[in-house]
Amino acid sequence: MKNILVAEDDRSLRDGLVQSMSRSGYKVQVAQTGKDALEKIEKQVFDLVIAGHRVGGADGLEILRKARSTNAGTLVIVTGENGSGAVEAMKSGAFDYLQKPLSLEAFEMKIQRAMEHQRLVVRLSSMTEPLADPSDRYGLVGNSSSMREIFKVIDKVAASNATVLIQGETGTGKERVAEAIHRNSPRHDAAFVRMNCASLPDNLLESELFGHEKGAFTGADQMRIGRFEMANDGTLFLDEVGNMSANTQAKVLRAIQNQEFERLGGSRTIKVDVRIIAATNINLEAAIKDGKFREDLYYRLNVVNTMVPPLRERVEDIVPLAEYFLKRFARELRRRVAGFSAEAVRRLQEYRWPGNVRELENTIERAVLMCEGDSIRPVDLTLLDREHTLGMTPALAVDLLNLEALEKTALLEALKRSNWIQKEAAKLLGVSSRVMNYKVHKHGITHDRWSKNRN
Ligand SMILES: Nc1ncnc2c1ncn2[C@@H]1O[C@H](COP(=O)(O)OP(=O)(O)OP(=O)(O)O)[C@@H](O)[C@H]1O
Numbered sequence: 001m002k003n004i005l006v007a008e009d010d011r012s013l014r015d016g017l018v019q020s021m022s023r024s025g026y027k028v029q030v031a032q033t034g035k036d037a038l039e040k041i042e043k044q045v046f047d048l049v050i051a052g053h054r055v056g057g058a059d060g061l062e063i064l065r066k067a068r069s070t071n072a073g074t075l076v077i078v079t080g081e082n083g084s085g086a087v088e089a090m091k092s093g094a095f096d097y098l099q100k101p102l103s104l105e106a107f108e109m110k111i112q113r114a115m116e117h118q119r120l121v122v123r124l125s126s127m128t129e130p131l132a133d134p135s136d137r138y139g140l141v142g143n144s145s146s147m148r149e150i151f152k153v154i155d156k157v158a159a160s161n162a163t164v165l166i167q168g169e170t171g172t173g174k175e176r177v178a179e180a181i182h183r184n185s186p187r188h189d190a191a192f193v194r195m196n197c198a199s200l201p202d203n204l205l206e207s208e209l210f211g212h213e214k215g216a217f218t219g220a221d222q223m224r225i226g227r228f229e230m231a232n233d234g235t236l237f238l239d240e241v242g243n244m245s246a247n248t249q250a251k252v253l254r255a256i257q258n259q260e261f262e263r264l265g266g267s268r269t270i271k272v273d274v275r276i277i278a279a280t281n282i283n284l285e286a287a288i289k290d291g292k293f294r295e296d297l298y299y300r301l302n303v304v305n306t307m308v309p310p311l312r313e314r315v316e317d318i319v320p321l322a323e324y325f326l327k328r329f330a331r332e333l334r335r336r337v338a339g340f341s342a343e344a345v346r347r348l349q350e351y352r353w354p355g356n357v358r359e360l361e362n363t364i365e366r367a368v369l370m371c372e373g374d375s376i377r378p379v380d381l382t383l384l385d386r387e388h389t390l391g392m393t394p395a396l397a398v399d400l401l402n403l404e405a406l407e408k409t410a411l412l413e414a415l416k417r418s419n420w421i422q423k424e425a426a427k428l429l430g431v432s433s434r435v436m437n438y439k440v441h442k443h444g445i446t447h448d449r450w451s452k453n454r455n
């Protein structure tokens with residue numbers, strides 16, 4: 001539900017707005033004073049803020065700036081009399097400036113327009129990176145027979161609500177496949193919500209999945225909705241589903257089976273309509289035998305099963321993928337690199353790719369950065385020597401993957417230190433905002449302060 005804050009000094013306009021917008025299904029909150037507005041903006045994410053030019057104690061511009069700097073996705077409409085502050089407001093990033101007196105109907109139309117605008121922006125921003133080629137329905141590069149099999153599965157299951165279990169080694173593209181199913185499904189306008197089930201300890205994971213009521217535990221000073229609720233009408237992607245505790249597995253099973261659950265610390269049953277896609281890189285059948293995974297949950301998840309093979313088993317996908325990444329990084333990093341030398345291609349094809357497509361992606365990123373001429377040569381590829389490649393030990397493979405983890409740790413650290421303002425974090429790391437934004441997306445880093453829908 002869209003969250004709106006009304007900080008409007010004109011009482012009758014304010015009451016009218018609250019009534020009509022609540023009726024249209026928006027969640028509306030009112031700030032009586034400027035201070036109240038600033039505090040609310042600090043604590044919650046709003047999709048839209050309506051700021052009167054003169055609200056008790058602060059002016060509309062202050063509210064506007066606060067809202068824009070706290071969450072770039074928030075739209076702000078400023079109202080005022082005889083155009084005072086209009087230019088300033090538009091300069092400071094207001095979506096619109098409305099001059100009073102203004103009829104309620106006219107105001108409502110402006111709000112509708114703002115909401116429509118926001119919906120489009122969210123859709124566009126979630127589409128730009130992965131779907132580099134808009135003619136590609138799946139957003140997946142590769143034409144090997146196993147990829148074509150996967151496309152067939154996507155086509156077959158997208159339209160239904162069937163739960164899909166995607167298996168495969170790390171970095172093979174499981175999440176991409178899940179996204180492709182969502183994008184091609186009737187749910188594509190609603191959210192695709194990810195949850196990595198291995199990333200959090202038990203109690204935190206449950207609170208992430210199901211949300212919690214105010215006061216559910218120490219520190220829960222506000223009600224929070226969980227991923228099941230966020231994914232309502234859309235798709236919930238449960239990543240690394242093999243790593244949940246028995247207790248959480250039981251709750252997840254019920255939520256999937258009955259499409260209902262309670263928030264932590266709450267008694268009200270919440271109904272949702274969520275499609276589940278799960279992924280795992282461990283062998284669930286073995287986990288069942290070891291008593292670590294519930295068999296009934298497995299059958300629930302495993303209605304449709306698909307396996308994304310490791311890259312070394314679909315060598316014909318390596319060059320198309322490498323070329324796709326080359327184009328993307330050349331654009332992203334503003335480098336003129338046109339292609340690969342013949343020897344470089346051979347190296348790419350012979351390497352075993354223990355980290356699969358993700359490792360290839362990182363290798364090409366580094367190569368584009370290192371490359372001095374107009375094509376990538378073997379020296380630009382930081383692969384292990386050919387002799388080592390075939391019999392590569394798992395420890396070495398892990399080292400390569402750790403480069404990724406290091407980068408993510410650095411990003412998180414910088415973001416934390418700069419209070420989750422991406423621009424500031426970019427400065428700390430000495431990269432451009434563009435690169436920062438791109439990296440944040442790449443690692444799937446999200447934060448409450450950023451636009452909710454974008455994650
Ligand atoms: N077929 C593909 N076409 C284009 N990009 C791909 C493809 N497969 C994977 N990628 C890219 O490779 C990276 C790893 O993919 P993804 O995150 O989907 O893998 P995963 O199987 O979920 O990995 P993990 O098990 O580590 O979570 C991502 O950046 C993704 O965009």
Ligand SMILES: [Mg+2]
Pocket residue numbers: 174175239279
């Ligand atoms: Mg994944």
